[in-house]
Amino acid sequence: MSLLAESPVARLPVTELNIGYYAHHHGAGHVTRALAIAAAFDGPLTLFGSRLPERVALPNVQLCPLPPDVAAGVEGEAFACLHYAPLGVAGLRERMGLLVDWFRRAWPCLLVVDVSVEVALLARLCGVPTIYLRQRGSRFDAAHELAYASASRLLAPYPDCLEEPGTPAAWRAKTCYAGSLSRYAGQGPDRGREPGTITVIAGHGGTAFSRARLVAAARACPAWHWTVLGPVLEDAIEAPANLTFLGSVADPAPWLTRAELVVGSAGDSLVAELADLRCRFLCLPDARPFDEQLSTGRLLAAQDLAITCESWPADEDWPGLLARARELDPERWAAVSDGEGARRAAACIRQVAHEVLA
Structure with missing residues (x-):
């Protein structure tokens, strides 16, 4: 795969x-x-x-909400170099227009893209440099190649030891490996783990964690107490006494740091939080484009950072899986998270902005 040659940038006297x-x-x-x-x-x-x-506590952050890029009855047409390019969607025109308006007002500027091939290419076509966030999975298609090539730098929210196998050397050389990025950086567990407790995290991006499956798992392991956080579709199935559903919570840290084991999918955000909090992890990857979570789960298992099941476990398999997860060494997460990931990412952004604009 080829990378576009870096082109010169008109350098302006930059005060900010x-x-x-x-x-x-x-x-x-x-x-x-x-x-x-x-x-x-x-x-x-x-x-x-x-x-x-609606608001954030960070004084340096200005929020710019964008309208949805979908419309009822409109299919998202894709091409070799574009993942999503529907026709006639008003929200798509508006969101792209808001971005272009900001490019004009904010110049000299840089856009970090997490993630969208189309947004990255819009910025580049407007002469705005980009830093593109990388994700795991089989992202070797023409659209990703173009987004990566057009970016001034690539930023990986994971260490190089969790790099996707087969990644081209040119992409590796262009990547800043920040390590894990989470809101719990540097915290670590602040209390002892409670033996026999499990926290289940059901994600917000679509998940296989149904109430029926979790009820069956809890019944198969009556000695464990299960607490489920996140959206799980309600139904009439009665939960056993050792299973509690708490729904979505703003901050899951108290449950993550207290539990002996965590069961969840392989989303980047959750994996980063578990790394920072040094949790023993039973990983059940959800279906995602480009096999993103499946790849993450395999890489975690290969590094002895998690016990990974590529499909939902049979009821009789749960006791053995929990016993194996119990034997994981949580200090192995130190290779993924040293608490400095966000600082490294921020430094990368500032460095690239000065290199290409100042």
Whole structure:
């Protein structure tokens, strides 16, 4: 795969560089990661997205909500070099227009893209440099190649020991490996683990964690107490006494640090939080484009960071899986998280902005 040659940039006398950050709306992890980086960033940052919180506590962050890029009855047409290019969607025109308006007002500026091939290419076609967030999985298609090639730098929210096998050397050389990025950086567990307790995290981006499956798992392991956080579709199945559903919570840290084991999917945000909090992890990857979570789960298992099941376990398999997860050494997470990931990412953004604009 070839990379586009770096082209010269018109260099201006810069007194302040404006940084934008586009956070994708699928799941909660992109915005969570953006805010972790923003907290370590030493200047103003404009956060774009269509799933932003109403407000944030960070004084350097300005929120710019974008309208949804979908419309009823409109299919998302794709091409070799574009993942999503529907026709006639008003929200798509509006969101792209808002981004272009900001490019004009904020110049000289740089856009961090987490993630969207189309947004990255829009910025580049407007002469705005980008830093593109990398994700795991089989992202060797023409669209990703173009986004990576057009970016001034690539940023990986994981260490190089969890790099995707087969990644081209040119992409590796262009990548800043920040390590894990989470809101719990440097915290670690602040209390002893309670033996026989499990915290289950059901994600917001679509999940296989149904009430029926969790009820069956809890019944298969009556000696364990299970607490489920996150959205799980309600039904009439009665939960056993050792299973509690708490729904979505703003901060799962108290449950993550107290539990002996955590069961969850392989989303980047959750994996980063478990790394920072040094949790023993039973990983059940959810289906995602480009096999992103499946790849993550395999890499974690290969590094003895998690016990990974590529499909939902049979009821009779749960006791053995929990016993294996109990034997994991949580200090192995130190290779993934040293508490400095957000600082490294923020430093990368500032360095690239000065290199290409100052």
